[in-house]
Amino acid sequence: MKGSESTALTTAPARTAGLAQLDALVEVVGQYSTARNYADGQTTSRLSPYLRRRLVLEEEVLGFARTVGTVERIEKFVQEVVWRTYWKGWLEARPGVWHAYLARLRSLDDTLPQADRNRLACAIAGTTDLPYFNAWCGELTSTGYLHNHERMWFASVWVFTLKLPWELGARFFLDHLLDGDPASNTLSWRWVAGLQTPGKHYLARADNIARYTSGRWLPQPGELDESARPLPDDGLARIAAVRPALGPDADEVRPRGVILHDEDCGPLPDGWARVSAVRYAVTKRPHHSPSELVARWVVGACADADTRVHTVTPAHRPDEVSEWCQANGAVEVWAYRPLTGFVATALAELAGELAQTGVTLRYADRAHDLVFFPLATKGFFPFWEAARVALKALHQSP
Template sequence: MTAERSGAAPTRAAGLARLADFVPRAGRPYAAERNADHGSGDRSNVSTLSPWVRHRLVTEREVVEAVLQRHSLDAAGKFVQEVYWRTYWKGWLELRPSVWTRYAASVPHALDDLSAAERASYDDAVAGRTGIEGFDDWARELVELGYLHNHARMWFASIWIFTLRLPWQLGADFFLRHLLDGDPASNTLSWRWVAGLQTRGKTYLATADNIERYTDGRFRPTGLATEAIPPEDDTAVPPPGDAPLPEQIPAGPVALLLHEDDLHAESHAAALGAADAHVVAVASPTTGEPRSPLPASTVGDPTAPLVAGFTEAALADGRARAGAHYGAAACALDGITASAVREWLREHELTAIVTPYAPTGPARDRLDRLEHDLAVDGITVTRLLRPWDAHAWPHATRGFFPFRERIPALLREQRRGP
């Protein structure tokens, strides 16, 4: 199935159209109805903007500003908080990148360590044949459409961890491979939260009553766990490190390298212009980074075809728009490798790259390796940190609720930048 057939065309224009359609419902109706999962045929009570926001085809700032032009912060507070949850999760992980590193390294071990019975349970879970009402439907919906209602994601994760007693890492991997909006921070940390590892001692236990209530009576699963026993994990949550700071943008001709985490390069024009930097070449990879560390021989595609297709088209859309906006030659690279980038730079006689800041995750890992490999050639890589992130991430040192209290102040600060 293509991304278009799933209802999510991977372009900025489609994301803006979805935003405009949702804005009238973003106030009190959203707050009252957002927890209900009416099924894949009716998502009118939520925005479904996350696939576009995940790739920043549409930015968080644009979403919040559009909503607050129509509604007061009091009326739209629940929706604005949901946007900031994504920002908070990114900031939390940015201050503790070792949590991502440990997760990525643990996925293959979690699969290898399954017993034969556990592997059969895992195979049934991802195929939607456990016999658990609702859970199987969500597994199939995820694979077919690349999307699940947020409440369904929590129920699914809870059943996976506490009823099926499967490793949370494998559930997070299943989601990340198949979600169009699969985000390393939001996905990894949400699974940790359900499991009771993110906030020690605080778990989320799905109940039949809650599922029946918020699915309009469609599902009432039996045999669910009645106790949330957190997985064994003796690794302490690391203390927060330092938040990244804006880097000095080089003046003169530069090459703009895009990646899947930020595809609205036009909104960096003011910062580039202020530094007297001139974009003369634009490039991005043809495809996104693999979502899973697992080899195809064990679970199939590291990135589900639906997700890979959405990301590939999103990269093409961002690349074309950036080339047109900056009046620069735009090309697709066969991966962000040092050899491919060197050849691209030689063609344009450039030694300076600017790239949108990539938060902790696969794209960031790739860019870090690229910067290291190119340094020996005297090629510089400058990360363009958005004010939205620069203002918010330093406050992701504790839980979300202290962060939430800062939202009004953040809104005043963040409206000044892209």
């Protein structure tokens, strides 16, 4: 799905590994526009899990792409990188879409009919009558990866052929994808279902699957519902956007104490890296159960990030953070802004707890987000036109 490009990973959840992967991408970037849709080879960057935790930053990838070739040669690759930015910026201005998804999961867990539960069990176990779907399911659960095109086919089959609620498929992806994040995952599933762009859905077609798997999979006539209608409009794509309260730029902040979280494991400004920090582990993820692969990746990314800080104290509860603040004489602590999702909710709760002890939690943002999130007001292509101008101004596009 858009904003979700990767291939199976054998490297570590570390910044050095991500940067090494980036350095090896010259051929992939150059061939991306013609090869990206094929799911039978190394046609994508394998960077998305690193971008997801910001072990590698978007501006680093965009800057690298600029060194590879002409605008025409790299434009499609650059578009795919900023799709993730677009999804994040769009959801940040409309967090109600995320909360509606969680509410729907809660309802489905309580009320899903038994016949649907049986189909759901077959789908997530990879025991349907569709061998290609079963193979994608197995790859996802065993590697934490699916090619972007396979994700689109999978979601379409889930919604329109298996007739399962899209929210349950989105949860399955978010629990198993190493690069899964609330924005890209939720909104991509909504897009496939015809909700994100109301009335426009994505249908998996037998000839398309055969073509872009180079004949590995040949769906039989009638196996796929290729005439399904989009899901009924839920109105959420048109809710009024609220401009997110961004800023300041983290590079301009000189904190005395820092809270680290798993949404941002990237490089830190010198002023942040030289002070004491507390690593706040967020384990509460309502209606979700991350796979062991995902859990290990997150733990590894956090451990890597901790090596870039002067001293780190682990904390799992708000009172442990409060005790750390008291021990360090901190009345104000800073964190990179967690975007809409589980960590944002947990840190909002933490901020309330800290406020009761006289400590203020403040957020700073990455420069990339400050530039591009305000552009995500409508659809992707208006965003892209504005983003192209911004990229040229930042010298990130030829």
